[in-house]
Amino acid sequence: MPFKGYGQLCPLLGWTYLLAHGVPTFDDESFIFGPSMLLQETRSLPRLKKVFFTMPPRWLRPTETISTNYSSITFTISDPDSNITNNLLQGCMVLFSKEVTVKHWVDKPALIQCSWCHMLGHNKASKACPLSTDLVKCYRCGGAYKSEEHNQKCPCKHAVAGVCDCRHLKCLNCKGTDHHC
Numbered sequence: 001m002p003f004k005g006y007g008q009l010c011p012l013l014g015w016t017y018l019l020a021h022g023v024p025t026f027d028d029e030s031f032i033f034g035p036s037m038l039l040q041e042t043r044s045l046p047r048l049k050k051v052f053f054t055m056p057p058r059w060l061r062p063t064e065t066i067s068t069n070y071s072s073i074t075f076t077i078s079d080p081d082s083n084i085t086n087n088l089l090q091g092c093m094v095l096f097s098k099e100v101t102v103k104h105w106v107d108k109p110a111l112i113q114c115s116w117c118h119m120l121g122h123n124k125a126s127k128a129c130p131l132s133t134d135l136v137k138c139y140r141c142g143g144a145y146k147s148e149e150h151n152q153k154c155p156c157k158h159a160v161a162g163v164c165d166c167r168h169l170k171c172l173n174c175k176g177t178d179h180h181c
Contacts, residue, residue: 014078014079014080014081015054015076015077015078015079016076016077016078016079016082016084016085016104017055017074017076017104017105018074018075018076018077018085018088018102018103018104018105019060019072019073019074019102019103019104019105020057020072020073020074020075020093020095020100020101020102020103021072021100021101021102021103022070022072022098022099022100022101023070023071023072023073023095023096023098023100024069024070024095024096024097024098025059025066025068025069025070025071026069032059032063032066033096035056035057035058038056038057038058038059038073039053039056039057041057041095041096042057042073042075042095045093045094045095047084047087047088047091047093048077048084048088051077051078051079051084052077052078053075053076053077053078054076054077054078055074055075055076056075057073057074057075058073058074058075059071059072059073060072060073060074070098073095074105076105085104088102089102089103089104113181114126114129116129116131116135116136116137117129117130117131117136117137117172118137118139118172118173118181119172119173120173137172138150138153139172139180139181140154140164140166140169140180141154141155141166141170141180142170142172143155150164151163151164154166156168
């Protein structure tokens with residue numbers, strides 16, 4: 001036996017990460033529902049009675065920061081054929097006597113920055129870029145030239161010609177003045 005009673009085998013494929021919004025947070029005595037109550041309530045649903053939780057239900061936020069009557073929980077189930085997930089997403093799910101909305105968990109996308117306009121949320125190949133394909137902006141000053149050409153094309157006066165020593169930076173994204181984008 002490789003685990004000798006200390007481990008648990010879990011399936012590697014077929015995990016489905018889910019999020020339930022609008023879950024009541026407190027019981028009648030104003031105590032927040034703990035992990036065991038969340039699991040018990042979630043397991044009371046017919047679709048989830050026999051499911052294997054690869055990650056049991058838990059509050060999305062730390063419990064000490066929850067002050068509202070409703071919040072979100074996340075949980076992960078083993079569902080290789082997606083039957084359970086499809087039923088949860090299409091049907092009605094009730095937790096603690098309240099109808100809740102179940103959705104797929106979506107990881108936050110990585111922050112991307114366009115190398116042409118330097119705005120956040122798209123890349124240079126995206127149609128979201130406000131610049132046409134033959135234009136570019138300098139990330140240091142917003143000028144209509146490549147950033148590598150900034151030293152030569154910076155419109156400000158400098159101590160040494162061709163070497164930018166500007167201290168008046170301005171971010172193209174947040175409009176802050178102590179840094180560039």
